[in-house]
Amino acid sequence: MLHILGKAASINVRKVLWTCEELHLPYEREDWGSGFRTTHDPAFLALNPNAMVPVLRDGELVLWESNTICRYLCAREGRDDLLPVDPRGRAEVEKWMDWQMGELNNSWRYAFMSLVRQSPAHQDATQLAAGIAGWNAMMGVLEQQLQRTGAHVCGERFTVADIVLGLSVKRWLMAPLPHPDYPAIAAYHARLAHKTAAFAG
Structure with missing residues (x-):
């Protein structure tokens, strides 16, 4: 049985939950993170010294970094439809996963903290405008x-x-900010909407 540590509201935890559903893998999940058990608990830090969710336990194996966990599970189950085994196909998939974790995630941090989390430390108008522009770009x-x-x-x-x-x-569309007219993204979102409860969460 797989064990997933992290609250279901976390976007990174939902990546892993969705992957498990695509793979029809049973799992047990424990609530860790803001509003639940603190990830600074020594027991959690022993699994992930970064104090971040999710963490996956698969027997003796402990993994963190959500995209790595998703890739591991697909490879574990031999699902080359989700993660190709040929080097070129796999590199194309991993390229976009790495772009999501790096470039895209870094673009939305200030705007998300300001507009969604209402963080008092993220209310500078100039930085917010730059954050929205960067996210949309x-x-x-x-x-x-x-x-x-x-x-x-x-x-x-x-x-x-x-x-x-x-x-x-989904995170971008739900954020209260001006959204450019991106018809391909709108169609993509509609295409994925039926896939899983982890997407709807």
């Missing part, structure tokens, strides 16, 4: 890719890259 990169593929991030086939980016799209 990164979503423009995704819009261009989806216009090229006409379906999913890496082409016609749904992959694990769509799990991590689908949740990122």
Whole structure:
């Protein structure tokens, strides 16, 4: 039985939950994080010294970093439809997963903390405007890719890259900010909406 540590409201935990559902893997989940048990508890830090969710326990194996966990589970189950085994196909999927974790995530941090979390430390108007512009610009990169593929991030086939980016799209659409008209993203979001409860959360 897989054990997932992290609250279900976390976008990074939902990546792992969605992956488990795609793979039909049973799991047990424990609530850790803001509002629940603190990730600074020594027991949690022994598993992830970064004090971040999610953490996956698979027998003796302990993994953190949500995208790594998703890739591991797909490879563990031999699901080359979600994570190709050929080097070029796998690199394309991992490229977009790494872009999500790096470029896209870094673009939305200030605006998300200001507009959604209402953080008093993130209310500078100039930085907020720059944050919104940066977030929308990164979503423009995704819009261009989806216009090229006409379906999913890496082409016609749904992959694990769509799990991590689908949740990122949902976060962007739900944020109270001006959204450019990105029709390919809107169609992509509608295409994914039926997939899983982890996407709807």
